[in-house]
């Protein structure tokens with residue numbers, strides 16, 4: 001069993017993997033947070049909640065001046081009745097007041113995990129994989145019920161939380177803040193680890209101490225964003241890959257979010273996750289229910305590596321859905337950096353011909369195939385072939401590629417409209433806008449109003465036609481600007497603050513319908529690279545274009561940051577030309593290949609113009625990748641050296657049965673006369689003997705046979721390590737394959 005209720009202590013004890021989470025009903029009314037951490041053996045905490053009288057902390061119970069909501073850890077705090085910290089919930093009521101008093105009412109415990117209406121969420125395939133606890137809190141006066149939902153997964157140290165608010169009263173309630181999870185940590189010293197960034201610099205790892213004031217990370221951009229990922233962790237000081245206690249928070253949502261901490265006067269740290277209350281409100285009419293998205297709370301007592309692997313497994317197997325969840329993905333060629341907007345059918349077929357000879361399996365036609373799009377100033381919204389470029393249409397192009405043994409995929413940006421488009425000329429009110437105010441452009445485009453069902457249906461219609469028009473097996477779904485003038489003519493004035501969230505619900509609806517209709521299409525989500533790399537999008541599209549930055553060294557940082565939470569199988573990673581188009585750096589083809597093999601390998605360069613040296617290498621790369629692909633996509637990731645040192649980076653994948661592994665090392669800057677360096681491997685079986693083969697190219701010296709091929713036990717490889725060959729030159733890389741003897 002994963003969830004217990006103890007009548008005597010009125011405690012709920014949730015056990016998920018290696019973690020316990022304990023909630024207590026206090027005085028029959030207040031939901032107190034008692035514990036989150038290492039799994040407890042005893043299903044209840046014997047010691048009672050101790051409360052003491054504190055100055056300036058008022059008492060909701062006139063008979064107990066030791067009890068204040070201000071000084072106890074709470075499960076779902078509301079402002080206004082003695083707790084002064086940032087709340088989980090806030091509403092504006094019909095009489096102008098905002099006092100809501102949520103008291104414990106009842107609970108339910110059941111097997112499995114219910115679906116969340118219209119929202120992405122983790123799931124179970126069998127009822128016995130998890131148990132769920134629902135706790136109802138009630139405001140008697142308003143007849144407002146808030147249901148807190150907790151799912152404890154048996155084999156993950158992760159608890160999924162979500163919240164529903166049901167208005168069973170007589171009056172409208174304007175919801176202003178409905179966070180999905182709040183968790184009060186009694187005390188202790190933590191750092192915050194989060195993933196800030198920018199376009200082409202996504203998910204940098206930032207660690208800073210929790211101070212004595214609120215530290216919030218959020219998006220106000222209408223998308224989860226490049227700037228902050230909806231993830232953070234509280235980590236004990238000196239946490240490493242292998243050690244340290246971690247409390248991780250991930251939000252299964254793709255729009256504006258708020259996360260972070262609000263430490264109080266006694267060192268208690270309130271962590272929170274939810275839809276960003278900034279610019280948000282929701283008019284909840286009598287009889288209606290509002291659902292807040294899912295938050296995931298993960299726990300690790302063995303450092304970042306084990307936290308990542310737990311989330312990787314959960315996301316890979318119980319968040320991602322559909323045909324491609326358990327399938328290896330085709331190695332692709334994307335024409336974007338090879339041609340940008342300038343191509344015709346012959347160029348594409350030529351590119352395909354060269355790609356196919358290299359073993360590449362899928363051809364992706366990127367931006368520029370529709371309307372009259374010769375640059376980024378037109379045609380978004382008109383998802384019809386540009387016959388100037390492709391006079392014989394998509395079918396013929398697809399046939400030409402199929403003849404070369406290539407599958408065919410296509411790029412779309414369905415949430416956007418160009419002012420220079422038929423769609424916009426016909427429906428100028430279909431974009432987000434506010435009255436006659438000017439409409440800010442981003443990349444010369446406007447955002448379609450996905451809060452409107454007619455817009456959702458029209459776009460679904462266009463996409464359905466497109467996907468039926470030719471055997472399209474892959475779709476790259478892009479989104480290249482953030483939201484401004486967020487308003488909609490479809491909603492009355494008192495519901496304008498719902499538009500941001502309704503947009504995301506509309507987007508989810510379109511994605512649900514489309515992926516249901518085309519289950520054998522592989523969808524890759526993209527937002528100017530990794531601007532919407534979040535669990536919400538992963539629920540619909542199993543892989544994401546990680547970043548527009550395709551430079552191998554830049555990618556080390558981006559992919560390492562991304563890998564903290566997201567599995568390799570969710571990352572799109574391409575080999576591109578040098579000098580790199582984003583940073584101008586020149587890196588060896590082998591390094592570009594090995595770095596792109598940290599995810600779904602693809603190529604994004606003009607393979608027609610490769611030197612014969614590079615062509616041979618790419619050929620080998622594709623073959624090599626196919627031989628390790630299952631390890632990379634379904635194995636366990638161990639980050640061995642973080643590129644943050646600016647010196648080098650190393651990582652490895654170990655197969656689930658520990659009989660196979662692949663380790664990769666990248667030298668960032670070369671040193672003169674470097675010390676002999678050894679790489680300590682991880683995750684191996686200490687008593688298995690492995691055949692280790694070094695793969696390294698273009699060395700200026702020959703490597704002795706006893707370095708090229710080694711036979712050693714896992715124990716030795718993890719503790720004595722492997723000698724890293726001397727790599728002459730910046731940005732050089734090598735790899736080792738390991739096979740049980």
Ligand code: DGJ
Pocket residue numbers: 336366367411478480526527528529545547548
């Ligand atoms: C941004 C994407 O991230 C790129 O890969 C490319 O598809 C362009 N958009 C096309 O406009």
